Each structure stands twice: as structure tokens, then as C-alpha cells.
Amino acid sequence: MSNLYNVSASPHVRSKDSTKTIMRDVVIALLPACLAGIWVFKMEALLVLLTTSVACLLTEYIYERLMKKKITTGDYSALVTGLLLGMNLPPSIPLWIAVLGSVFAILVVKQLFGGLGQNFMNPALGARCFLMISFTGRMTSFTLDGVSSATPLAVLKNAGSSASVMDTLTQNGTSLLNMFLGNIGGTIGETSALAILIGAAYLFIRRIISWEIPVCYIGVFSVFMLLFGGHGLDGMYLLAELCGGGLLLGAFFMATDYVTSPITKNGKIVFGICLGILTGIFRVYGGSAEGVSYAIIFCNLLVPLIEKVTMPKPFGYVKEKKTK
Amino acid sequence: MKGATFKGGTHPFEGKDLSKDLPVKKIVPTGEMVYPVSQHIGAPAQPIVKPGDHVLVGQTIAEAGGFVSTDICSSVSGTVKKIEKRLTVSGAMVDSIIIENDKEYTKIEGFGEKREYRSLSKEEIRECIKKAGIVGMGGAGFPTHVKLAPKDDNAIDYVLVNGAECEPYLTSDYRMMLECPEEIIGGLKVILSLFPNAKGYICIEDNKPEAIKVLEQQVLKEERISVKVLKTKYPQGAERTLIYAATGRMINSKMLPADAGCVVNNIDTVISVYKAVCQNIPLIRRIVTVTGEGANHPQNFEVPTGMSYKEVLEQAGGCNEKTVKIISGGPMMGMALYDIDVPVMKTSSALLCLTKDEVAEQEPTACIRCGRCVSVCPSKLVPQMMLSYAEKFDNEGFVKINGMECYECGSCTYVCPAKRRLTQSFKQTRRSVMDSRRKQ
Numbered sequence: 001m002s003n004l005y006n007v008s009a010s011p012h013v014r015s016k017d018s019t020k021t022i023m024r025d026v027v028i029a030l031l032p033a034c035l036a037g038i039w040v041f042k043m044e045a046l047l048v049l050l051t052t053s054v055a056c057l058l059t060e061y062i063y064e065r066l067m068k069k070k071i072t073t074g075d076y077s078a079l080v081t082g083l084l085l086g087m088n089l090p091p092s093i094p095l096w097i098a099v100l101g102s103v104f105a106i107l108v109v110k111q112l113f114g115g116l117g118q119n120f121m122n123p124a125l126g127a128r129c130f131l132m133i134s135f136t137g138r139m140t141s142f143t144l145d146g147v148s149s150a151t152p153l154a155v156l157k158n159a160g161s162s163a164s165v166m167d168t169l170t171q172n173g174t175s176l177l178n179m180f181l182g183n184i185g186g187t188i189g190e191t192s193a194l195a196i197l198i199g200a201a202y203l204f205i206r207r208i209i210s211w212e213i214p215v216c217y218i219g220v221f222s223v224f225m226l227l228f229g230g231h232g233l234d235g236m237y238l239l240a241e242l243c244g245g246g247l248l249l250g251a252f253f254m255a256t257d258y259v260t261s262p263i264t265k266n267g268k269i270v271f272g273i274c275l276g277i278l279t280g281i282f283r284v285y286g287g288s289a290e291g292v293s294y295a296i297i298f299c300n301l302l303v304p305l306i307e308k309v310t311m312p313k314p315f316g317y318v319k320e321k322k323t324k
Numbered sequence: 325m326k327g328a329t330f331k332g333g334t335h336p337f338e339g340k341d342l343s344k345d346l347p348v349k350k351i352v353p354t355g356e357m358v359y360p361v362s363q364h365i366g367a368p369a370q371p372i373v374k375p376g377d378h379v380l381v382g383q384t385i386a387e388a389g390g391f392v393s394t395d396i397c398s399s400v401s402g403t404v405k406k407i408e409k410r411l412t413v414s415g416a417m418v419d420s421i422i423i424e425n426d427k428e429y430t431k432i433e434g435f436g437e438k439r440e441y442r443s444l445s446k447e448e449i450r451e452c453i454k455k456a457g458i459v460g461m462g463g464a465g466f467p468t469h470v471k472l473a474p475k476d477d478n479a480i481d482y483v484l485v486n487g488a489e490c491e492p493y494l495t496s497d498y499r500m501m502l503e504c505p506e507e508i509i510g511g512l513k514v515i516l517s518l519f520p521n522a523k524g525y526i527c528i529e530d531n532k533p534e535a536i537k538v539l540e541q542q543v544l545k546e547e548r549i550s551v552k553v554l555k556t557k558y559p560q561g562a563e564r565t566l567i568y569a570a571t572g573r574m575i576n577s578k579m580l581p582a583d584a585g586c587v588v589n590n591i592d593t594v595i596s597v598y599k600a601v602c603q604n605i606p607l608i609r610r611i612v613t614v615t616g617e618g619a620n621h622p623q624n625f626e627v628p629t630g631m632s633y634k635e636v637l638e639q640a641g642g643c644n645e646k647t648v649k650i651i652s653g654g655p656m657m658g659m660a661l662y663d664i665d666v667p668v669m670k671t672s673s674a675l676l677c678l679t680k681d682e683v684a685e686q687e688p689t690a691c692i693r694c695g696r697c698v699s700v701c702p703s704k705l706v707p708q709m710m711l712s713y714a715e716k717f718d719n720e721g722f723v724k725i726n727g728m729e730c731y732e733c734g735s736c737t738y739v740c741p742a743k744r745r746l747t748q749s750f751k752q753t754r755r756s757v758m759d760s761r762r763k764q
Contacts, residue, residue, distance in 0.1 A: 004662050004663070005647070005648065005649055005650050005660070005661060005662055005664075006648050006649040006660065006662075006681045006684055007415075007649075007660040007661070007662045008649075008660055008681075008683045008684065008748070009660075009745075009747065009748040009751055010651075010653075010655070010656060010657045010658055010659065010660075010732075010734055010747065011655060011656045011657065011683075011734030011737050011738050011747060012649060012651055012655040012656075012658065012660065012678060012681070012682065012683060013336055013337065013492065013655040013656065013682055013738060014682040014683065014686060014737075014738060014740075014743060015334070015336070015738055015739050015740075015741075017739070017741045018686075018741045018742070018743065019689055019690075019692055019741050019742050021741070022692070022694065022741050072689075072690075075689070077692075115690060116689075116690040116692060117690040117691045117692045117693060117742075118690070210695075210699075258692045258693045258694045258695065259692055259693050261693075263693050263695040263698050263706060263708055263709075264695075264698055264706060265698070265699070268695075307709075311706065311725065312698075312704045312705075312706065313704065314576060314703050314704050314705055314726040314729040315564060315568075315574060315576065315702060315703040315704045315729065316564065316574040316575050316576030316577075316579065316703075316729075317576055
């Protein structure tokens, strides 16, 4: 009995969840939307997704190898970035641009700022915006079934506020149902609202994300669009705005990115509200029909400020203030 | 049964099945007995015996060394061998009275004599409790007679008996609730007699339905006492969360439960009060759960204080060779022992043999800011930011974001997916802040 036992400060037990299991759950949750993208855009989409995934993993591996850091490709976080970036690209994107975006996401946005947990904006979205600015034409040309076509959101925006939503969509050979299922032009991951919702449900069930950001984001955005969208209280218009573009993908998968969203509960609510308003402003008054990516990376920059003003009052202090 | 609760908290693996159905067994020490003079919060007790003195069971061997301090009584009869520094659970060397057990267990006069608490004045009751050396047996070890003497007895609205036992693996309080509910009620009645306006609540987590049933049966005839069912969640048994769940009142680190009109006592403390006041038996024994995957025969024991953990474990059938870590207390807040030849004290509650050291197995990785630490913190703190201050040794920043409100429950560290050692860092920083405050 004289052998020495391990000693450490309490607690002595740990939950089973780890960074790896969380990231793996995110990958699983992204799969339905990826599969929908592959189903709609076929081979092209598959190639883009594979390219960004492999390129992100390789970039992370090579960088960490060169810098003699611990190799972290096994924690799935680079794979999440790769998949998200691929989902944010149009299927017709040249693969070398996809590779460039991946390198930018992992090297510049993530690793140069200190690696996992240190980046101040979402790597996939940072890369998307970088590519948007550098290759605007290629990033905004969308094809469906080999025919180049504008996204339903762009069509709606160009038609103006006086046109009926249903008519505009029908004239362009699509419908709300197509928008919901994903049979529309757009980036690979945001095409099918249904697939995104399935993935989001998985994230909620596994408790990877909480309600605050998505609910506040989508809620405030809806209110904004009904008030300022120019279509009045038109439910069809709202549904089209919700299903079209990157809103759902952004709200469930990118705005909720742990690293670049506030850590406090109230902070998450404020963050969601900011996102909703900004996305609305960009979509209604901006030059493009889209606005989710810019809204999210802009709000990413606000996170430290939001956290500062939403520091929770510790237990036992709230009441004290009331009685005073 | 939907229990009252608090916001935050977590659900660690319970592990109570190992020992929850095993009745409490008495255990008899054979070796020498060690009584550290610091078994409570506050000033150490002053020894009043010398080497060579003969002592009896229940005899006072050290007296309170200040206002916040308490007496210590011998649990065996025998001869005082020496007074020297000995290793204790916390790893510190503490002055201890060592008694050679004569194994006759001769009791001091009046030991076990029945007494009617109603015939005693409040002061006499408090003196009884002090003489019996009773301290908070939930772990903190705050002298009970001090706790039971708030500024204004009439301002106490609730006397809470803490039967939450939210620490995984521990079943000692549970067994006591099943085996001697009368003594719990008796002790609570003694305490209630001190506070004329107070209601008594026995607070039990809803994972102990049998205990709830037994005690509800017992309180049927009691006007001032009821059973409060709490949701099973860690750290439900922490003083602040317990008060909130049971009464809706909140206290912070700068307040005492009495400031919210509450007095909180652990199950075993209440039983000790009953024994001290009504039976004239001082606090000389402790219920200890020997458990964990490494224990050959998990069991609940009634252990005389001063007995070595080593002997307790030997009598319990030892632990298997897979045991890598032995903890005094529960896995969330207990102390790891590198040497188990340390005495059982008034605040001991369990000897836990773990076959897996989950802390050593998992290296901390980068924080991904998932926010789980924030959502589980019962004190509504932001552990993620506290850690970044603690790691920079920035005590000022740590205090500014309310780091001193932390009571080291370990919930944040339990849930952290990056396996970061939050509580461990907080402990260090909090000690360092307290030390520098003391110096000023």
C-alpha cells in the first residue's frame, strides 16, 4: 500500500464531450446540406467540396508541420471550415480558386491569428468574402442544370417591390417549393432549406448550438423584411427571403460558430439581433441580393464589444440592485 | 415529481448505485488514532491533554481556540501518545493529537444520557453543540454553534437541511435519511427551537425517491417541517444554489445564509446536533462511503473520527490494482490523496477509488469558446474569461469579472470539451487574491 497515487486538484471527472466530438457532430450536421448540393449540382459540387476539404486539411497540416506545432487536423475543425467554404461557393467555381480560398481561410484567417479558438472571424466566411472581392464575376455566376441563371433572390430584387412574388418566381421557372427543396441556383450549401433544417435539428438535439443566435437572427430579420422589404405583410415574400440565399445556412451554421460568436447568453441575443438588422439592410438597400456573409463577419468584429456590455451579473447580485 | 432548482449546473455520471443500497456498517479501529486540531474553518483548537494522559470515549481533548472554532473529542479510550504534526487530507501537516487506542471503549461519564431539549435554554443548546465539536459536515466544516447564533434569531425564516448530496458516488447522507430519519427530525426540531419564526425544510434531490418517501412519512405529524424535493443536478447541494432552489432567495459570496433569513445544515450535522443535545454524544463518528470502481467492496461505514483512511480501506476489503487515484470526498470537489494514511476527520464523507484518472488522461487543448462553462456556472460567471486572467496571473482582472464569486464547484471544468483546467487555475488565483487581501 505504499505506492503513490495520482494527485490533482478537483474536479476529478470529465464529461465525454470533447472538441473532436463537437466538431464531428458539426460535420455530420453539414452532410444533409452537402448531399442536397451534390444532388442538385452533381459532379461539380462534389469536386468543389472535396477540393476545399482536402485543401483546408492540408494547409493546416503543412503549416503546423512547418511551424513545429502540434498537428490538430484530427480535431475535425479544419474539415468543418473546408466543408463550410465549399458550401459557400458556386458549383461552377474553378477549383484553383477553391484551393486559394481554402488556403486563405486556414492560413490567414485561422492560423496566423493563433489557430483554433483565436480567429476573430469565421474562416470560411472570411475566405468567401476574400474571393467575392477578388473574383466577383466567378463568385456570382450561378448555373442550374448547365444553364446559367440568376438566383431567386436576385430575380426578386430586380423585379422590384410592386411585382407579385409568386408571379416573378413562376416567370423565372421556379417556385417556393423549389426554393425550399433546393432545386434552384445558388451556392452549393445554401440551395436546400430543407437539408439545412435537418442538419440544424441535429445540432439542436445534440445540444451543439443553442436557440439564441438562430432564433434572434431569423426573427429580427423577418420583422425587418416585413417592415422595410417593400412588400408589406406578404408571407410569400418572407418565405422566399428566408429560403433563398445564405440566411438559413448562415443562421444555423456560421453565425453560431463558437469561436466568433459571443460566449454570454445575452451577448448571443444581441448578436442575433444585430445580424438580423444588418442582413436586412444589406438585402434591401445593398447592391447585391445577398448580405448574410458580410453581416456575419461584420458582427464577428463586434463580439468583444458585445461581450463587454453583456457580462452577466453574478448570482446573488441581481436582487440586491432591485431592492435599492 | 418536479423538483425546485437553480439555473446552470450539470449532470455528471452519478455512480451512486455502487453503494446506495448497502446499509451503514460500524467499523472498529485497531491502530493509533490521529486528531488534527484543525478540522474546521477558523482558529485551530487548543489541545488540553498532554502525552501520557488517559482519555475516554467522548472526552474533550482540545478546546475551541477562538470564536470561530470548536472543540474536539476523542472517539476511543486510551493514552495520549504525543502531539505532533501529521499529514492531513489537504496535504498540509497539521498539529495532531495521537492517541493509542486501548480498545476498551470506556465511555466518559454521562455519555449517551438522554436529555430533553425543551428544558434547555438557547444558550445551553448552543453550548452543547460547541462542546460536542459539531461542524458543518457537508465539507466546509464551519462550526455549527456559530452558524446557529445569527444576530437575530427572529429574523431566520428557514432552517434548511441539506440532503441534496449532489456529489457523484456519495451515498452516506442518503443512507442516513433511510436509516435514521427520526434523528434527522429530532435534530431539526432542536435547531428550530432556537428560531421561533423559522420553517424547517428537508431538501432532497429527486433521484432519492425512497428517502423522500421515508422523510415525508416522518414529517406528517410535524407542523413546522416539510420535505422539499429538488431537481437532481450538480451542484444542487451547494449552499447558495440550495437556498435559491428551496426559498427563491439569493446570496452572494459576501453574504451569509442568515442574511437571507436561512440557516443551512447538512444531514449528518443535524443528526450530530440531535445526538449532542438529546443524547449527550459528541461528534466522534462520521459516515463514510467507501466506493468507486476501484473499491473491492463498496460500502457505507460509520467510522470513528481519527481513524486512518488506510485502515478504513483495509477493513473495507481494499482496492484493486487498477486504482490510480484515491479521493477523499466526491469526484467534483474532493481531494486527491497521494498517501491514504491520513485520518478521517469531521468533514470526511467518502473514500473514492477511481480506476481512471480522467484529468491526467486528457491534455488540455485550445479553448473553442463554446460557452458551456458559462451556461453551467451556478454563480453566473464567465469562466472562460476568468481563466484567461488567471493564466496571465492578472489578479485584478480576475476580481473585476467577479472571479471571487466562484466557489470552485468544478462544473465548468467538468463540461469543458477542450479539457481545460479551469477550476484548478481558479483555486490558485483565488488563494493568491485572498492572501494578498489578508496582507493588506
